[in-house]
Amino acid sequence: MTSVAVVGTGAVGSMALWRLAGRGIPAVGFDAYAPGHDRGSAGGESRIFRTAYKEGPRYVPLLREARELWAELDRGAGRRLLTPVGGITVGPREHPAVAAVLAAARAHDLPVEVLTGRRAAERAPEYPLRDGEVMVADPDAGYLRPEPAVVAAAAAAEQAGARILRYTPVKEVRQDTTGVTVVTEDGGEHRFTHAVLAPGPWARRLLPDLPIAARAITSTWFPRRYETLFDPGRCPIAIRVGEPAYSCFPSMDGAGVKVNLHVPWRDLDSPDALERSAPPAYVRQVAAAVAATLPGLRPDPIRVATFADAFTPDGHGLLGTRGRTVIAAAFSGHGFKLAPVFGDIVADLVETGTTTRDIDHLAPNRPLRRSP
The missing domain is CATH 3.50.50.60 (FAD/NAD(P)-binding domain)
Structure with missing residues (x-):
């Protein structure tokens, strides 16, 4: 047996x-x-859930099935674990990651939209576009607890x-x-x-x-300037590509908004020796990214936390x-x-x-x- x-x-x-x-x-x-x-x-x-996946179209069928299983787990748990607020990818129109998101959407007929100008500002006022940038909206995205x-x-x-x-x-x-x-x-x-x-x-x-590396992933939370922005019931999750590059989440507790800068993560000799704080240079870098691109946040972090994960080459x-x-x-x-x-x-x-x-x-x- x-x-x-x-x-x-x-x-x-x-x-x-x-x-x-x-x-x-x-x-x-x-x-x-x-x-x-x-x-x-x-x-x-919080964690991002998205279906228009820049990592490759072959993930999309798995993501669709995962969404159904998240809903099944939700029902059994009696609480919402996946909140479908939608998601956006923001970056230069010609950026390879933007092209990869659109390619995954085309391959599987996903209902994404490419937004600019007023339509982008209406969809996600938290994430203003800079010159030459577009917003790709994925209505099936959201955040997980x-x-x-x-x-x-x-x-x-x-x-x-x-x-x-x-x-x-x-x-x-x-x-x-x-x-x-x-x-x-x-x-x-x-x-x-x-x-x-x-x-x-x-x-x-x-x-x-196997060539597996343990690495430290740092998350940083910033305070909101305005109560109307980054609300967890309506604000989409976001991935910004280009420079700076980061992931951003709605405010889970009404106070801090999590921003994960996309930079090479620190290698760890052992997850047991994980230093939970972050190097000052990293904090300055993510604070500068917030100051440059997220005017709805104050660029002074109120919380920093580091977690470990395993990576392949x-x-x-x-x-x-x-x-x-x-x-x-x-x-x-x-x-x-x-x-x-x-x-x-x-x-x-x-x-x-x-x-x-x-x-x-x-x-x-x-x-x-x-x-x-």
């Missing part, structure tokens, strides 16, 4: 547990902390029969011809037929042969089988929005060894080279 260990109960791990348990497959989650903790990559109050989402998925998994061993860090996962052994830091050994490796920023520890995650293990790791800052469908794909791979979804671009055995 199939039995599954899920190592890591963050975004993808908790969703994998939920989808496995929903199919009646016995599953046990292992985590050094507890679902919803802030030591990994699922922190910071990461911590409650992970808690909801873990709770749904447990309700369906899964178990979660909290505060039980895993030291090693060994596999042989008949199954896998999960060795915990306290010396325990647990036997299963399959294992799912979803260790978040700790991926390099369990997958040392080409910026695409790792999802596939290796013997009796399923690797679901290193989603490179793009995994949260897709976590429910990734969790369901994990369940496919455990149950049948394959999936009908297109995930060839995420194969762990692909040549891992840095994207141009």
Whole structure:
């Protein structure tokens, strides 16, 4: 009989547990902390969901399915985890990222609009355009609440029969011809037929042969100048491309607006040694970006927080089988929005060894080279 260990109960791990348990497959989650903790990559109050995906058209079918699964999790949790306020991409008309968003939309007939002038100002007054810029509006976008989402998925998994061993860090996962052994830091050994490796920023520890880097991602919150702007019920999420480049979110608490500058993230020797503050040079850089392009915010940050994530050289995650293990790791800052469908794909791979979804671009055995 199939039995599954899920190592890591963050975004993808908790969703994998939920989808496995929903199919009646016995599953046990292992985590050094507890679902919803802030030591990994699922922190910071908000995450972007978007369907017009500049990272490539082949993600769009996965995103559409993920949206349906987010709605299913919403219903089970009795609260809104995905708020569909829409989203925009702002940047120079000729910028490659703008072209990539439009290419993904054309490939899958997504209802995006290209806005300028008054129409752009009416749609998103928080994000004024500069000369030569356009606004690409994605009505199917919105924002996710990461911590409650992970808690909801873990709770749904447990309700369906899964178990979660909290505060039980895993030291090693060994596999042989008949199954896998999960060795915990306290010396325990647990036997299963399959294992799912979803260790978040700790991926390099369990997958040392793969070129995975742990990096620090910093978020910065700025106060609003006007109560009418950045309201979480109507303000779209935004990605600005060009110079400066960043992501921006509505105000979750009515006070601070989160801005994530798009810069090379700091490499970490270990996520356990993560410094939660940010270098002053980074804070000055993001404050200058706010002062230059977001007049509705005061450019003095009121909060800074740093989280860890795992990255591959080409910026695409790792999802596939290796013997009796399923690797679901290193989603490179793009995994949260897709976590429910990734969790369901994990369940496919455990149950049948394959999936009908297109995930060839995420194969762990692909040549891992840095994207141009």
